[in-house]
Amino acid sequence: MLSYLFSDNNEKPLYEQLYQYIRSDILSGEIPANCHLPSKRSLAKQLSISVITVENAYSQLMAEGYIYSQPRKGFYASNLNLDKDSGLSRALTNSFNKKENETNNKKAPAQPCSFFADFTSNATDPSTFPFSTWAKINRGILSEDQKRLMTNSPSNGMHELRLSIANHLKEFRGFNANPENIIIGAGTETIYSILIQLLGYNKIYATENPGYEKIYLLMKSNNVKTVRIKIDDSGIIPELLYKKDVDVVHTTPSHHFPTGITMPIKRRYELLNWANDSQRNQSRYIIEDDYDSEFRLSGLPIPSLFSIDKNERVIYTNTFTKSLASTIRISYMVLPDHLMNEYFEKFSFYSCPVSTFEQLTLARFMSEGHYEKHINRMRTASRRKRDLLLKSIKSGPLADISEISEEQSGLHFLINLKLSISDDEFIEKCLEKNIKITAVSERSFMVNYSSVPLERIEEAVNILSSIAVNK
Amino acid sequence: MLSYLFSDNNEKPLYEQLYQYIRSDILSGEIPANCHLPSKRSLAKQLSISVITVENAYSQLMAEGYIYSQPRKGFYASNLNLDKDSGLSRALTNSFNKKENETNNKKAPAQPCSFFADFTSNATDPSTFPFSTWAKINRGILSEDQKRLMTNSPSNGMHELRLSIANHLKEFRGFNANPENIIIGAGTETIYSILIQLLGYNKIYATENPGYEKIYLLMKSNNVKTVRIKIDDSGIIPELLYKKDVDVVHTTPSHHFPTGITMPIKRRYELLNWANDSQRNQSRYIIEDDYDSEFRLSGLPIPSLFSIDKNERVIYTNTFTKSLASTIRISYMVLPDHLMNEYFEKFSFYSCPVSTFEQLTLARFMSEGHYEKHINRMRTASRRKRDLLLKSIKSGPLADISEISEEQSGLHFLINLKLSISDDEFIEKCLEKNIKITAVSERSFMVNYSSVPLERIEEAVNILSSIAVNK
Secondary structure, three states, X not given: OOOOOOOOOOOOOHHHHHHHHHHHHHHHOOOOOOOEOOOXXXXXXXXXXXXXXXXXXXXXXXXXXXXXXXXXXXXXXXXXXXXXOOHXXXXXXXXXXXHHHHHOOOOOOOOOOOOOEEOOOOOOOHHHOOHHHHHHHHHHHHHHOHHHHOOOOOOOOOHHHHHHHHHHHHHHHOOOOOHHHEEEEOOHHHHHHHHHHHHOOOOEEEEEEOOOHHHHHHHHHXXXXXXXXXXXXXXXXXXXXXXXXOOEEEEOOOOOOOOOOOOOHHHHXXXXXXXXXXXXXXXXXXXXXXXXXXXXXXXXXXXXXXHHOOOOOEEEEEEHHHHOOOOOOOEEEEOOHHHHHHHHHHHOOOOOOOOHHHHHHHHHHHHOOHHHHHXXXXXXXXXXXXXXXXXXXXXXXHHHHEEEEOOOOOOEEEEEEOOOOOHHHHHHHHHHXXXXXXXXXXXXXXXXXOOOOHHHHHHHHHHHHHHHHHO | OOOOOOOOOOOOOHHXXXXXXXXXXXXXXXXXXXXXXXXXXXXXXXXXXXXXXXXXXXXHHHHOOOEEEEOOOEEEEOOOOOOOOOHHHHHHHHHHHHHHXXXXXXXXXXXXXXXXXXXXXXXXXXXXXXXXXXXXXXXXXXXXXXXXHOOOOOOOOOHHHHHHHHHHHHHHHOOOOOHHHEEEEOOHHHHHHXXXXXXXXXXXXXXEEOOOHHHHHHHHHOOOEEEEEEEEOOEEOHHHHHHOOOOEEEEOOOOOOOOOOOOOHHHHHHHHHHHOOOOOOOOOEEEEEOOOHHHOOOOOOOOOHXXXXXXXXXXXXXXXXXXXXXXXXXXXXXXXXXXXXHHHHHHOOOOOOOOHHHHHHHHHHHHOOHHHHHHHHHHHHHHHHHHHXXXXXXXXXXXXXXXXXXXXXXXXXXXXXOOOOOHHHHHHHHHHOOXXXXXXXXOEEEEEOOOOOHHHHHHHHHHHHHHHHHO
């Protein structure tokens, strides 16, 4: 928690004082890089100032690059990585110190703010990345495949990687994708930019509500009409798609984000029927986002929409940013056959945004079987975490006041808590104990355990219990 | 040159026969991966068939991914990289052979089609890439910087890389760029997508005519109104920008593509004045594309528009795809201060499209001085090629009928030839001798020597001379 003292007789407005405190702490490293900052509301409460004041300070810090925001997560300190001896660092620090001295205030030092357990983060645990295998493959490619590395990739990516992905889809998702129909992108941003250019700016796009907010923001940012469509217990509601005259819908049928719902087969066919309305002039499409299907922990795999679609209405998308590392920006989509002609016509002048170096490394990582092993290791680690979480919850005081759902389907589950305090109070009290958790709906909290180390799980559950039960 | 025989009594249409011939040659490797195919017109002429027939065959091949096109360059065989023993390869070959046998035609084998010298290619010579240094830095980062590699990059890129770029701009271009204002992208595509989202879809964008066609296509593809603006001897004409009510103009003032013109300082100020029209409601911007300024061979470096702009009207862009390798997709832009607030508001939810692995490798490559050395090596190699080209031209029969221009400014120059045959005939005859060259305007040919090996230059000039002079 940040804690600062403000001076009333300071001629600078409050927001500027706050801006300077936080900037100073970021420059000095007291607030470390990528540290999560308190929400505007909670910082305002804590410092007894208005939310607007915090908002103005954050907005100024953001404009100058000292902090950044992430959707659904809040604000973080930027990684300025200032070399203490560099001129830039000195210049910034000097200019700050000067202002600081002018204000002549006392300041309580900020406390460090890394969480004991963060149940909201999608980050992969850095220790799980297979560095030595990756390095070995990299080395091999840099010495043996120099000519290939210097050959421009086709706009949809290198054939080696597309072939490896097709094989992976066959093995893990049980469907045949033509490697030629696979388009490699550098994360969701580039994939959706291409998709919108391909399907058209005059279409109505829909995302799930609640859903993966980034997709909604991306579509808005790409200047297309975007609507949010409610979900029920089976996922997105097709009637609403008809009603809102939607052309293209983004959905996460395998594992709805954030509720974890798996779309039942009946709803899947209803959705395909919606897409296949032959009476209509404009074609409809479903973007199937299969973002974490690799992590399903038990139960039969559910066939993808793409594989049961007989009318080429489904565009399948998936990513390596969840299953490998969020910092290697490789994702892909599989287009239906009839769109390929248009794709090549429109985009053959595009360069694939992923470098050949990383495409080849990943392709070989997959074709040599390392990716399969990696996923198995990640699943085993996830399962152990989940099992320990469930065991700790069920054997402790939380057992009587909680209900778990969607625990089979990936890297997070939902816990419904009968609390005697409000959800907001519960979340605040957890934060005070260095545990971060959010509510998806009333009384329903998301437990995303991918970034929480196994050895902290029992203690984290104990802390949650003491807050939930004792008050 | 491809050469095929067609059968009149074949029930398949001509275009399908042609499609099958070419497909077969690509699958068998007779047409190697990334081989440049003849233009539609020249293949039609050569095979005595209509251009429409070739167009249909190429379009089918493109739809199925066997060939791809590049703007201003034409068509290339895809790199299918088929393992001859793989099921996919067998399936494709079998299905093809079956059709092939049905057609029952004789076929003359296609000739290999790599050029002795290609004066149209922008490709960097693969042998110039510093593989061993790159590999060494890579190895170091993979073993020492694991935590950093797994830390998400801010949306505008990692600070290390932005700092290295700022230092480079200071040293090579003589201006100060705030590292926080630098936005890292994965090639032109992602940079312009961000720019359009930032500046707005309701603006009128302009590109140079003639100019770098890819920018025009990108803007069109991103659904903004785009106009082409003529250039004169000083570059883009400001009066036309007023006349067409342009809001944002893309320009290459250091080295106009393709004419090589360097915009004189007077025109630069006229352009800045156009951008700084305070009477206007909507702000105007200049996108300064400094794509090959590192390669200027002699003469004083020209100050960038960005550095002489006092009113924050210029967005500076540059790329490593020309100076390092076209297959490492890293480019960047520098935004003026007043746009940073909006940038962070709109794009902090974006992930930077370049992986941390490549950002860190390039940052260290630059900060350890390797990039500077690399550029110096490339410039020396370029200068030697250019000098040998000029010497060969001036000491041979071309001397009397040619005029050279723009030879100081980078990787290509223009040669004006007094020919007794038409430009098209000259180009065709060069192709017959395995030399590729294009005209930029009447009698004016582009000599892009970056991909032509030094040891072929004298012979290439001899061939050009014999065609230009003897006929």
